[in-house]
Amino acid sequence: MIVTCENCRTRFHLDDRIVDEQTKPVVRVRCSLCRHEFSQQVVGATLDQNIPDAMPGIGRRAVIAVCNQKGGVAKTSTCLNLGVSFALMGKKTLLIDFDVQSNLSASLGLHEQPSLYEVIYDRTHSIETVMQKTRFDNLWILPGNSRMALLTQRHGNTERYQHLLADRLGSIRDSFEILLIDTPPSVEFFTLNALVACDLAVIPTQCEYFSYQGAEKIRRIIEAINRNGNRNIDYRILMTMYDSSRLTSRVLVSKIRGRYGRRAFQTVIEMDEKMTESQVVRTPLIYHDKNARAAKQYVTLAKELLGAE
Numbered sequence: 001m002i003v004t005c006e007n008c009r010t011r012f013h014l015d016d017r018i019v020d021e022q023t024k025p026v027v028r029v030r031c032s033l034c035r036h037e038f039s040q041q042v043v044g045a046t047l048d049q050n051i052p053d054a055m056p057g058i059g060r061r062a063v064i065a066v067c068n069q070k071g072g073v074a075k076t077s078t079c080l081n082l083g084v085s086f087a088l089m090g091k092k093t094l095l096i097d098f099d100v101q102s103n104l105s106a107s108l109g110l111h112e113q114p115s116l117y118e119v120i121y122d123r124t125h126s127i128e129t130v131m132q133k134t135r136f137d138n139l140w141i142l143p144g145n146s147r148m149a150l151l152t153q154r155h156g157n158t159e160r161y162q163h164l165l166a167d168r169l170g171s172i173r174d175s176f177e178i179l180l181i182d183t184p185p186s187v188e189f190f191t192l193n194a195l196v197a198c199d200l201a202v203i204p205t206q207c208e209y210f211s212y213q214g215a216e217k218i219r220r221i222i223e224a225i226n227r228n229g230n231r232n233i234d235y236r237i238l239m240t241m242y243d244s245s246r247l248t249s250r251v252l253v254s255k256i257r258g259r260y261g262r263r264a265f266q267t268v269i270e271m272d273e274k275m276t277e278s279q280v281v282r283t284p285l286i287y288h289d290k291n292a293r294a295a296k297q298y299v300t301l302a303k304e305l306l307g308a309e
């Protein structure tokens, strides 16, 4: 059954499995894009529940890895803006730039600062001295730099190489409520380490086919880590750069919801030009323009993750 949101006019396909032909002629539904709640007349069939309920929240503390093998799907943008949203909600948050590109650090105006390379490789710094408080309340960063590329060379073949990050985070893990790890567009050393270190992987997926395939790869790696290491790492899919005017966007949303069910976030991040603007001025979107659509959606996403909505 097709439902059109009366607020943002986005059209949704409602899974037939949750349509009950027996009961009420009018039901309440909530738009998974703009979260508007409205009554829906059901002709010949009735919904007995809303779009699948949100998953339970992540609890008080969590290490979240943001990854997808595909490049340019908004991993860094998600790390930054989700981190800022948690911090605004009073959560002490650490952003970890675990990508040689160091775009997360650059988006906060930091360039070639000491990173985990200096902690792990030449041991001139401790992790505590490398961490920096950002100019935003409750928000810290562990910067990245280009020298981190050498970590792969030196540790890529050692036993337990995929536990390097988890081991180093041990001493600071409890000082923060939320740790968010940004990763490169690959499934090798950096992403593997982030996945082993995390409780939850958020997999941003642009509403197009190849980033959907990249998400599948991350899912399979998580399942292997869980199987082999007796772990319980969870994963969730975040649809990003959604453009309701594009058929491919709409089809991919429906395909992803069909494939991942409740593991696909209810919140979808829309394409928003303000995002690119905010990067130019090296400022998180919500501080650049608090009314920007994507800024509000990242706040909603943080609430969804915390189970606050």
Ligand SMILES: Nc1ncnc2c1ncn2[C@@H]1O[C@H](COP(=O)(O)OP(=O)(O)OP(=O)(O)O)[C@@H](O)[C@H]1O
Residues within 6 Å of the ligand: 070, 071, 072, 073, 074, 075, 076, 077, 078, 101, 103, 183, 184, 185, 240, 241, 269, 270, 271, 272, 273, 275, 276, 279, 294
């Ligand atoms: N909601 C959005 N609306 C419009 N543009 C966006 C949005 N989110 C991200 N972008 C833009 O998409 C580009 C890629 O974003 P980002 O750097 O976050 O992706 P990434 O997955 O981290 O890339 P990489 O794989 O290279 O690390 C950037 O130019 C960013 O400004």
Ligand SMILES: [Mg+2]
Residues within 6 Å of the ligand: 075, 076, 077, 099, 101, 103, 182, 183, 184
């Ligand atoms: Mg990135």
